Amino acid sequence: MTRDINDIIRERRSVFPAQYIEKPIDKALIDQILENANWAPTHKKTEPWRFKIFREEAKDRLGEFLANTYLDITPDDKFSPFKYKKIVDKCKATDTIVAICMQRDPKERVPEWEEVSAVAMAVQNMWLTCEVNDVGCYWSSPALKDYLSDLLTLEEGERCLGFFYMGYYKKDEKGESKRGSILNKTEWVQF
Template identity: 30%
Template sequence: MPDSHYPVADLIRKRRTVRQFKDDPIPLALLMELIEIANWAPNHGLREPWRYILYREEAREAFTKAVLRAMSAEEVAKYGEQRAKDYATIPCHLIVAMKEDPRQKQWEEDFGAVCSWIQSFQLAAWERGVGVVWKTNSYIFSLRFREAVGVGDGEKVVGVLHIGYPDAIPEPRPRSAAASKLTVHG
């Protein structure tokens, strides 16, 4: 779709999930700016149910160890070496967690808000030339991982964002026409 005079629409269309990163560090000031921007994500009752845990620089090793300890022996044998290599070169790992409200309606509202926070972060990052991949691998459910990274009882890891300057930007993949999924009444 051609560029328009609607910068937000262009940003949404052009954002890509980045899986290959340069190993150049992301300045902490830039990360904090992106986090502050994402804090404006919509959330019911201004509950701001999100919390973040950032691993960068030498702390990436602790993140990697937490992931590997959460994996089965078979997974470590199959993926461990590659994951350790990848996680050591990705500049930042941001764990995004939410408080789990025991009331279903509020839980779902909060989950939606945290997902909105993540999308807002991704868009703000893309605008600044920073790539992100949002991961929900099975280790985020592991008690060993959660304890190692400081996610407590009553919290859910909504995702891990791997963040860095893109080394490769994937081509856009086609989307279904919105009309094919729309039911109109009236």
């Protein structure tokens, strides 16, 4: 049965690594998720989205890098062994981690906020593709994202906006969500 786009949008949820099960996501599906991201709207066709994919040992190394960076930048009196372990465990529990990056248009033909918005729309396309394929996911933007250039070579003008975690999950563990009425957020302007 084909799902209606309205249902897909309303059923989309953040599903976290602690909820993921050990079932690999097929590379062809990951390619489809990324291809759908590539069709996001983009002003002046700058296509600012860039993705760095971490799987298997690479995602475990990413977790170790992020945890060790947390250790290095956190004062002793603020350090939490729980948080350190959580960073490592989150990466281990995830099938695929996508570093969401933005490549700023070198000519700066559009304001930076439009480039960030285009990347966010690409991520929404990823999220909806995951939803329709029963893959759990969520976008996290920890302060540690700002250190990704210490691990990877980023192009001039490229920066990381966060990490997109993906994994299959038990469907009965998907949370519910509520939204306030759109009527409280809408004004029909008439002159």
